[in-house]
Every structure is written in C-alpha cells, then in structure tokens.
Amino acid sequence: MTENEDDILDRPAADETHDDIYDEEGSVRHDFLTMVGAAIADRDVIFLRQNVARLHESELGDLIEAIQPDQRLAMIRLLGDDFDMTALTEVDEAIRMQIVDQMPNEQIAAAIGELDSDDAVYILEDLDDEDREEILAQLPFTERVRLRRALDYPESSAGRRMQTEFVAVPPFWTVGQTIDYMRDEEDLPESFTQIFVIDPTFKLLGAVNLDRILRTKRQVKIETIMHATNHPIPAEMDQEEAAQLFEQYDLLSAAVVDENERLVGVLTIDDVVDVIQEEAEEDLLRLGGVGDEELSDSVAETSRSRVPWLAVNLVTAFLAASVISLFEATIEQIVALAVLMPIVAGMGGNAGSQTMTVTVRALATRNLDIHNAFRVVRREAGVGLLNGVVFGILIGAIAGFWFQDVNIGGIIAAAMLINMMAAAIAGILIPLALDRFGADPAVASAVFVTTVTDITGFFAFLGLATWWFM
C-alpha cells in the first residue's frame, strides 16, 4: 500500500462518511474496488481489516456485490472474525445463498451468535433444513430457542422479522429503578427506543418511550407514565400489514405478541422500511409482468420466470388476431385498414395502461374502495371520452389526409373514441375486479386491459369499415 492510498482510506472508524467508498453516482468507487481486489489477491489482511472491516454493514454489502464473484468468499475468509455477517442481509438473495453455501457451518454458527435475532433469522431462513439444524445445534440454548421460535412463524410474518431482544420491566418499578437496571445490565439490545411493561407471565401491559423516561423524576412509577400499546402486532401477522400499521401511526417500534398476548419480540422501523421498499418493488415488477426476479438470476431462471405472462399474451394475441381474421374480406379490398388498425389498438392500449396504473396504485395505497369506486369510474369514463374526442379528431384528420379519404378518417375517429372509452372502463374495472376476488390487482391487469383494447380496437375499426364500405 502506498503512502497516498493510506491517506485516502485509512481514516478512523468514527469518520466513515457517505462519500468514502461511493462515487458521485452512488456506485462503489472504482479505485476502491481495484485496491480491494489487489489486497485480496495479495492476501493483505491488514489492508482489509483497516479498510473493509470498518465499513457500515450496508457499505460492506454493496462492496460484496461489486467485487468479482470469486473474490467474495476469499475476502470473507481473509477477514475472518472481523467480517460483519450482518452485511449478508444487505446483498441479493442469490449472492447470499452462494456465499453461505460455501462457508463452513461452524463459521456461520459463530457469526450468527453475534447477530441480532432478526438478522440471524434472515440468514437462517434461506438455508436448507439440514444446514440450519447443524448451525442451530452449535448455538447456546437460549439463543437456539429464540431463533427456533422465530423460524416457526410463517414466512413474511412479523414473527420472522421481529427482534427477540428487548427491554421489559414490571409496572411497579420506578423510573429510577429502571434507569439503574439499564446502567447495570450488560445484556441489553444494541439499540432501542422504547421499553415494554409486562406482568410476571410476560403479558404486555404497555410501553414507555425513552424520552418519556428521561423527562420524568426518579421516584415516579413506570405504570403512571406508560402508554397502552395501541398496536401490538400479532406474530402471525403478515409483514406487509404490520408495515401499514407503522406507516399509518408513525411508529418507530412495536411490540410483537403471541396468541396469548405475551410479548415475544419487537418490530423496528428499519426492518419495516425494507418491507415497504420490497412491496413497492413487487407492485412495480408485477405490473410489468415479471416476478420476483433479481439482476443476479441466471438467463435460464429469468427466461422461465417471464414465460407465464408471455404465454398468456400469446393466447390473447391470437384472440385479437382472430378478430382481425373476421374482416379479411374487407382488408383485401381496402389495404389502408391494415395499415391503420394497429394505431387504434395501440392508442387504446396506452390509455388503458394509464388508467390501470393509477387504479393499481390507488388500490395499493387504499385510496380506492367500494365507497368511491363509482365516482372514480365515472371520472375515468369522462377522461376517456374527453381524450377520445381529442385524439379521435386528430387521428381522423391525419388518416383522412394520408389516404385522401374522408370516410376512412371518420371511421378511425369513431373507432378511436369507442376504444378510448373501453380503455378507461377496462383500466379501472379489471384491477377492481381482481382485487374484489382476492387476486393481486398488479399481477394480471396489464394483460387483460390490453386484450380488451386490442379486441375492441380491431372490432370497432374493422367492423365500422365493413358496415360502411361493404
């Protein structure tokens, strides 16, 4: 390592700042990657300890994703005990699996013992049963019991995401006793923003925010300053539902309780932020007709995951084609129709997508429900009508001029108007209907909406032309 590199990188841990390892675009800096790569090749443990081990877990995660796949395990081996396993919760699932599969179970067990329970569960839940059991067997009893209990809750439930470390005190303690307890106790969670109040059976009685404790005189009893935990989260609750509670009530953390209302853990906002991100991402990907795919998936995996919607689209495309085939005789006479017909279908598809996007989003954010559905449908129909008239006239004029035929202009204008209305109504009713029947409106809306606009577009345009000309 040269003197110069030393200057750039060798700062004390407290000074880790955002621009340290990232370039202006938020990617890991290229010169940093080169240096880390060289250090791995040279087995330069000192450099890695000084410059990699000190990174924040999310920075380390980004670094792991950015280096070459074959460098990843080598770097983790070189770091040894200095490797912060939490970083693995910050990388793509595929990369995490790859790394964990190749690490010896003993090392994973040792590292997992150091993690907060929610991070430990995050890593353990992806392992196959055999490896998981082997790792759990190597953990201390209480740790093992805690993790097993969390892993017993359903996937994507609050119980899986919760942290089993928390501070809980009896209601008759005073503020002074509570503060003294926290000063003396070694085994506290790494950070927390509220403490819980429980009875001897661990039943949840309330919670106190830390600022409340700090403002209160020592002799005051906890029960007089605790607040009811308005939103204790059942461990079985889906993480998405829990996230909605956090958003709605601006929670920082919330108690997680079992079926007997006993406190089993705490769900914190940082995990919830990840859930919110994932959910938004899922909506977007589903609307685009792709599943839960990651950039690190292979070609074969990606191809396979995209086949279902392409296959559905294949059926609907032939459906639309069969509508066209009804009018072969007309097209044979007036080829201009074949030239123009995709315009009507395409514009309708676009308008339908616009309405559908707004509808899916409104359903996801609960801004649309049975009470205002009728008003929203009426509004969308109005928008369809207005834009249908505008673009009908425009397209009619252009097409009439192009083919020097006022009849064709009139027919395409009328077809356009009909299809824009159909697009508006399909764009709202299809997601609403899917939602009503318990299906995710983001998943199948696009394909149904374009089917409606294709078929309506072809039928209206070719049908009107046949009726008029033939």
Next chain:
Amino acid sequence: MTENEDDILDRPAADETHDDIYDEEGSVRHDFLTMVGAAIADRDVIFLRQNVARLHESELGDLIEAIQPDQRLAMIRLLGDDFDMTALTEVDEAIRMQIVDQMPNEQIAAAIGELDSDDAVYILEDLDDEDREEILAQLPFTERVRLRRALDYPESSAGRRMQTEFVAVPPFWTVGQTIDYMRDEEDLPESFTQIFVIDPTFKLLGAVNLDRILRTKRQVKIETIMHATNHPIPAEMDQEEAAQLFEQYDLLSAAVVDENERLVGVLTIDDVVDVIQEEAEEDLLRLGGVGDEELSDSVAETSRSRVPWLAVNLVTAFLAASVISLFEATIEQIVALAVLMPIVAGMGGNAGSQTMTVTVRALATRNLDIHNAFRVVRREAGVGLLNGVVFGILIGAIAGFWFQDVNIGGIIAAAMLINMMAAAIAGILIPLALDRFGADPAVASAVFVTTVTDITGFFAFLGLATWWFM
C-alpha cells in the same frame, strides 16, 4: 345516539385500536361514516368530541377523505379547538387545499401554532403568498422565524421536511445534568430518540442516542459517550437523497445542518417513510405514462395530464403504421399477414416491457450501473434469444397450422425471434441511455421501447414475407 352505538364507539382515548373505525378491507367503516354524518347534520358537538377528536391524526385524515366534501368544513368548525390540524397533512393535496382555502386565516394561525414545525411547513407551503404571510404574521416571533427559515429552503429539500424542535446540549455537560435538564425543561419536542451535542455557535459536534444516555452513569460527560454524526444532512439536500441515507444506514433521525455546519433541525424516519412511499409511487406512475395525479383531480385536470404521452404515442403509432404501408402490395396479396402482424408486435412489446420494468427498478435501487451494465445486457439478450426461440416455434406452429401454410409459419417464427431480441436490447438500453443523459428512466422508457418493438416487429415480419413470397 343509542345505547348500543355508545358501546361500540365510546371508548377511552387510550384504547383506540386499528379495528375501531376501519372495516376488514381497511376502509372507514360504513356505520361509523353514517353516524358521523348524522352528528354533523345534527350539530352534535358532544358526539364529535368523543368519537372524532380522539382519533389518531391519520385516522382523522382518512375520515375527512371518506365523508362528503360539504361535510368536511362543517365537521372541522364543529370540532373547533379540538380539531387536530395535523390530520390535514394526511389527506390528498386537493382536499387539503379546499379545506384550508375555506378556513379563516386566524383559525389556521392558531392551529399552526400548536403543530410541530414540519407539519406546519407542510400545510403552509401549499398556500398562496398572501395567505401565508397573513398567517405567519399572527404567530409568535420565534415560531415565525423558524417557519420562515424552513420555508426558505427549496421545495422537496431536507430543510422543508425537517423539524426545527430538537434537544441540544454542550459537550461538557454530564449525563446527570442532561437528564435533569430534560426533567425540568417544559419546551421539549413531542418525542425524540437522540439528542445533539453543539458548541456555543450551534456547530454540530455529535449526537447521543437516548438508550446510550440511560445506560450511562450520571457523572459521565456527554462528550465521552457521543458519537460522530456520520451523516449530517445539508438542509439543501433533496429529500429523496436524504431518504436514501436513512435507508442505507438504518437511521431513525438525522441532524440537518446549514452551510456553516450549524444544527438547524432534525429529520425523522416517519417523514422519510412518506418520502420513500412517494418516490416509489412516482416511479410506478411514470412508468405507466401518468404524471403526479391524484384520485381527487378533476376530469379536465386528469385528461390534460395524460395528453402528453398519448400525443407522443400518436406520433410513434403513425411511424409504425408507415412501416406497414411500405408493404401494402404484399398485404393485398396475402391478407393472412395483416391478421398475424399484430401478434409479432404485441409479443415483442410485452417482452420489452418486462425487461424495461426490471431495468428501471434496478436503476432506481442502484443495483445497475456502468460496471455491471455489460453483464446485464448480455443476460437480457440471452433471455430474449431463449424466449424468442421458444415462442417463435410455438407461434410459427400455430400460425402455420391456422393458415395451412408452412411458409407463413416459418416467417412469423423468424420475425418473432428477431423482435424478442430487439425487445430485450431496447428494454435495457433505452432506460440506461435516458439515465445516462440525466433523464428519469421511468418517464419515457415505455413509449420508446414499444416504438422499437412495433417497428421491428412489422418490419421483420412483413419484410421477410415480401422477400420470400414476392
């Protein structure tokens, strides 16, 4: 009010639970709406105080959105001082504007004096200059100065979203002094999770989380337990960038500093969650070709906001149509081509949308950058090739069988393969290029991608057919 309703609704304030006012689908319960409506009509202030005033601000916001527009102001008037103005930060912008416009400025000023500064700014920033000045003039001096300063920062900046209330202490204070200060001081923020350490000029020196204070003995000096604030947020920073820092470093709150690194406020995770939601929503809406529209916008507003993309689509649709018109002679001979050509274009469009969705999302979450772009392009081309072969053969077989012509089957299969490859490459290169040139990749990708797949689809299919048959 009957005895029975009383049972359902008249619970003590501490007991407000999620299922109180919502039905199973998360909408405000219909019977509750009816009762509130009746109470407004009857001017039943007691009912409203007991059942509406006690709601959480977000519940009150949902209620305001759910009742009839003409009931909203009436309810707020009846509630008087018991109306929690914060609820207005939880409703649609259009509804908020409507309500605030009709409220007398004196009442707004009185209510705003009670709010946290971030909520006050949220409401003030939408008002026109005259009303805003009139309201500000009625506030106490310090309050006015604080709000003015926040309002001076650019829209959507951290300075606008920050709270100007915070706890700051000098570094030489002990933990004991700090706790005593908090016990005695009346004017503390409503809730907080960390306190800041400043020098006499308000320059930020560090921060201490509350749990750290509670674990530390009274005689210990603050400067020995404070941590460097690794991510102080410049007040001018865009809120989206600030939100990314929160996500990356799992922050609960962060200091906001001015250009001289003096502490001016604190940004909290609950505001950041809203920003994250908004940004995800924006991406989704932009991909769907709609702007920042709200369900409460009028027909005319909505129509207008959707016109730009429909207009662009109009141009591209005619571009595609002009490709078809090149082959009019061929279509006249073989009408089957007109029937089948939308299949090639449509399937390509769908495949392109899939790739584009993944690309836009990967760019937004910074999983895709210049370093891995080449690998991702290669992978997408592979996916396009694989799915092109699969669906080419499938469609070729169906089309050949349908029109009893093996030539048509072969031609559509080849065109399909070409278009799927084009779709894959356009689906990734177009968003990447837009991003490279500083444009939002979500905004215009869809229209460009479908233009490529339409034109390629028509050209490949009709071109191959012309070359083969003519």
